[in-house]
Amino acid sequence: MGGMFYTGTRFPTSYSGNYLYTDFRGMLHRIRFAADGSMANEDVIMNYETGGGFVDVNEGPDGALYVLSYYGGINRITPVPGGQALIVSPSDLVIPEGGTQTVMVSLAMPPAVDVWVKVAVQGGDGDLSVVDGASLRFTIENWSVPQFVTLGAAQDADADVEHASFTFTPTQDFPVVTVHARTEEDEVPEEPATDGGIAGDAGSEFDAGTLEDAGTLEDAGTVEDAGTLDDAGTVEDAGTQVDAGAVVDAGSSKDGGTVPVHLEDESGGCSAGATALPGVLAWWLLAGLEWRPRRARRS
Structure with a gap:
C-alpha cells in the first residue's frame, strides 16, 4: 500500500530518512537503511491487524503521521514523548x-x-x-x-x-x-555590456567590433584602413579603382591595367587609343595622294 520517507521533526532524529509504509492487514512498517543504502532493519510501529485496512500514510503539517484506512478512518500517530520539545x-x-x-x-x-x-x-x-x-x-x-x-x-x-x-x-x-x-528571486542577472560585451571594448561596435577598430568600417573594416574602399579596399589604395585597383595605378585602364601602356595618357587608356587613330589615317591618305602623281609621270 502507500508509503513515504519521513523528513519531519516530531519523531526522534533516528526516523529521518526512514521509509514508512502501510499494509492492508492494518500495520504501519518502518524501514531503516544502512550507509550503503541497503535495508538494515524493519519494524512494525503500529498494528491494527484485526481489520485495519490501511491504504496510505503521510506526514501532517504538525509532524505527526496520519494513516488512512480503506474503511474511512484516519489514525494520528505521535511518538511517546521522552521529554518536552x-x-x-x-x-x-x-x-x-x-x-x-x-x-x-x-x-x-x-x-x-x-x-x-x-x-x-x-x-x-x-x-x-x-x-x-x-x-x-x-x-x-x-x-x-x-x-x-x-x-x-x-x-x-x-x-x-x-x-x-x-x-x-x-x-x-x-x-x-x-x-x-x-x-x-524573480530578477534575471544582468550581463555585462562593456569589456567583452557586444557594445564595448571587445564588442561588435567598438575596439574589437565590426564597425570601428577591428570592425567592418574603420581600422580593419571593409571601408577604411583595411576595408573594401580605402587602404586595402576596392576603391582607393589597394582597391579596384586607385593604387591597386582596376582603374588607376594597378587598374584595368592605367598603370597596371589591361590596355597597353604606350596607348595610355592622362585621359585614360581607351580614350588614348581613340585619339591616335585619326592621326594614322590622315598620314596614310596623304601618302597615297603623293604616290599617285609620281606613278603617272613615269608612264
Whole structure:
C-alpha cells in the first residue's frame, strides 16, 4: 500500500530518512537503511491487524503521521514523548521574493506551566523577516494545537539569493529549534555590456567590433584602413579603382591595367587609343595622294 520517507521533526532524529509504509492487514512498517543504502532493519510501529485496512500514510503539517484506512478512518500517530520539545514544521523552506511561507509550531507534551516561544531571524541582510507570530504562547489547553508563524521575503532589485536562520526559542529549558530559509528571486542577472560585451571594448561596435577598430568600417573594416574602399579596399589604395585597383595605378585602364601602356595618357587608356587613330589615317591618305602623281609621270 502507500508509503513515504519521513523528513519531519516530531519523531526522534533516528526516523529521518526512514521509509514508512502501510499494509492492508492494518500495520504501519518502518524501514531503516544502512550507509550503503541497503535495508538494515524493519519494524512494525503500529498494528491494527484485526481489520485495519490501511491504504496510505503521510506526514501532517504538525509532524505527526496520519494513516488512512480503506474503511474511512484516519489514525494520528505521535511518538511517546521522552521529554518536552518544540514541534516545528517545516524545518527548511524557500520563500518567493515578495511572498510569505507559514511554519507550524506546537509542543510535544502538556506543559507544567505556560510556555512562550520567541521567533527571531539571523542573517538574510534584512530581506527575510518574521511577518507574524514572533511570540507564541502554549498552555495546558492548547499545547497540541499548532500555532502559525509567517515568514516573509522582501522584494528587492537584485538577483542575489539570501539565506537566513529563524530560531524558535522556548522560555523553558528544552532545545531551541532552527528553521533554515532562502529567497526565490524573480530578477534575471544582468550581463555585462562593456569589456567583452557586444557594445564595448571587445564588442561588435567598438575596439574589437565590426564597425570601428577591428570592425567592418574603420581600422580593419571593409571601408577604411583595411576595408573594401580605402587602404586595402576596392576603391582607393589597394582597391579596384586607385593604387591597386582596376582603374588607376594597378587598374584595368592605367598603370597596371589591361590596355597597353604606350596607348595610355592622362585621359585614360581607351580614350588614348581613340585619339591616335585619326592621326594614322590622315598620314596614310596623304601618302597615297603623293604616290599617285609620281606613278603617272613615269608612264
